[in-house]
Amino acid sequence: MDSTLNPLHSTRPDTARPKSPWGRHDPYVSMEELGKSFVGFASLPHQIHRKNVKKGFEFTLMVVGESGLGKSTLINSLFLTGLYSDRILPNTSEMIERTVGISKKTVDIEEKGVRLKLTIVDTPGFGDALDGTESYYPVLDYLHEQFEQYRMDEMGKHRTQIKDNRVHCCLYFISPYGRGLKPLDVAFMKDLQTHVNIVPVIAKADCLTKAELLRKKETIRREMEFHKIKIFEFSDCDSDNDVEWTRQDFEMKNSVPFAVVGSNMQLRMDGRKVRVRAYPWGVVEVENPDHSDLVHLRTMLVRTHMQDLKEKTQDNLYEQFRISRMNMRSPSMSF
Incomplete structure (x- = not known):
């Protein structure tokens, strides 16, 4: 041959x-x-990108905090939606008497052909009662129920049709008034940390001067460290050669707890529409990093760490819950 x-x-x-x-x-x-x-x-x-884009994405966000801290307005500002345009605020007597509830709203958002099914879980009534010792139990019960339902679905026959209602992130609103964390904040976050990724935010940050805000952030960081409260930790920057990405990652990490300002009002400034809060002495641009950490919070939630939040929910928080349920003798679980 x-x-x-x-x-x-x-x-x-x-x-x-x-x-x-x-x-x-x-x-x-x-x-x-x-x-x-x-x-x-x-x-x-x-291939993965095309498949995921075709299927769309889902994300569940919980907001927790006292009434009047601007939770609904912030959600509208974060995702540029009118999700809470019809919200009715209760009066003082109603706030004192009502119990903590769970309210869910879902909105489909599309951007450049990418669809996101966003579910917002609100907790009306939290922190409104004079005695808030047990006011957060309904929230913990709800988070536990979602984990338990997911576990039961995994054990069922139709595993390909599992609906994920687990909460991937909790924005915990801290009042701008007072020195640092309240006893209710500490007690709740210590129980909350095993159920969901906590992202602390200082509400209505325009109530504070820059110096006051820096002191409050530092005080909150020290108190969370002292009480061993675990919040969502940013993963290390993957692209060390990308200077812009590294800078953005550094700014986000140093913004925690995020000092935020929300607004539904838009003004035209320099030929562009800007979300602002108007005061007699001027305006606060909620998307201006010099005025608010809203852009850093939005970047973290949507552009850089949404998938990290979902993966940590699955691989860490839910996995710990699943193992604990396997090790328990009793079929029920109490807090």
């Missing part, structure tokens, strides 16, 4: 492997790549 025809005994120098016939049909392959050996597995991230 002619050795030139037998690849096992070829005396010719090694040549590049023939290009994949599918390469020219792949829109993600550049002309430079077509000139090289190409199998095609480098397009796997694009």
Whole structure:
């Protein structure tokens, strides 16, 4: 047999492997790549991207805090929606008498062809009663029920149809009044930390001067460390060579707890629409990093760490819950 025809005994120098016939049909392959050996597995991230975009994304966010701290307004500002445009605030007597409840609202948001199903879980009545010792139990019960329902669905027959109602993040609103955390804040967050990712925010930050705000942030950090309260930890920056990403990551980490200002009012300034809070002495631009941490909070929740929040809910918080349920003798769980 002619050795030139037998690849096992070829005396010719090694040549590049023939290009994949599918390469020219792949829109993600550049002309430079077509000139090289190409199998095609480098397009796997694009396959996942296309599949996820087609299916859409889901995210559940809980907001907890006293009435009057601007929770609803902040949600509207964060996601540029009118989710709470019809909200009616209770009067003082109603706030004192009512118990803590759970309210859910879902909105479908689309941006550049990407769909997000956003579920907001509100906790009206939290912290309104004169004695708030047990006011947060309904919230913990709700979080536990979502974990338990997910666990039961995993054990069922139709696992491909599991609906994930678990809460991926909790924005915990801290009052701007007072020195630091209240006893209710400490007690609640210590129980809350095993059920959901906590992201603390200082509400209505425009009530404080910059110096007061810096002192309050530092006080809250010290108190959370003293009481061993675990909040959501930012993952390390993956791209050390990206200067802009590194700077943004540094600013977000140093903004915690996020000092936020929300507003439904828009004014046209310098040819663009700006969300502001108007006062006799001027305006506060809620999306201006010099006035509020709203942009940093939005960046963290949506652009950089939404997937991290979901993965930590699944891999850490839910997994710990699942293991604890397996180790329990009693089928029920109490706090």
